[in-house]
Amino acid sequence: MAASIDHHHLPLPRIEGSLRLLIVVAPYYRQIADGLVAGARAVAAEASATVDLVEVPGALEIPAAIALAARRDLYDGHVALGCVIRGETTHYDTVCNDSSRGLTLLGLQGHCIGNGILTVETLAQAQVRADPQGQNKGGGAAAAALHLIALKRRWDRM
Ligand SMILES: Nc1c(NC[C@H](O)[C@H](O)[C@H](O)CO)[nH]c(=O)[nH]c1=O
Numbered sequence: 001m002a003a004s005i006d007h008h009h010l011p012l013p014r015i016e017g018s019l020r021l022l023i024v025v026a027p028y029y030r031q032i033a034d035g036l037v038a039g040a041r042a043v044a045a046e047a048s049a050t051v052d053l054v055e056v057p058g059a060l061e062i063p064a065a066i067a068l069a070a071r072r073d074l075y076d077g078h079v080a081l082g083c084v085i086r087g088e089t090t091h092y093d094t095v096c097n098d099s100s101r102g103l104t105l106l107g108l109q110g111h112c113i114g115n116g117i118l119t120v121e122t123l124a125q126a127q128v129r130a131d132p133q134g135q136n137k138g139g140g141a142a143a144a145a146l147h148l149i150a151l152k153r154r155w156d157r158m
């Protein structure tokens, strides 16, 4: 088993005014997705954000769904949640790389996105990462979106 390493988490930023988050989740592995969503919702509640949630079939559809929502400028930030577990073929690499690249490209266009798409070898690895009492990657992705929103608002005021 890998050594456990503590990650330092920034405190949640204080954000004034209304705050709208969209969670886009791929429930390809339902139990994992549920843990990720629970963690993300808890962080959103801490920041008093209102949350909408939509589901898409798989991680590959997450960037496209966020791009569609972003066209309407409905949300301050987006939280991408899902899980990719290595199978027998190279499809794993496509799903991991293209979902990540899609989110990164959207981020570089100025959209505030937290990436909580797990890319793992085993279901056990996914379980500890999705668990809100464990590594809580869903919460981490929501926090990442909030940090970007805070920066955007700060620089919009200058
Ligand atoms: N294998 C996994 C997938 N594959 C499905 C794709 O994301 C996509 O929905 C399909 O290719 C149709 O476009 N998705 C996951 O979220 N996790 C996987 O492990």
Ligand SMILES: CC(=O)[C@@H](O)COP(=O)(O)O
Pocket: 084, 085, 086, 087, 088, 089, 090, 091, 092, 095
């Ligand atoms: C991660 C995947 O895309 C995977 O679930 C597909 O499995 P396989 O490579 O065995 O078809």
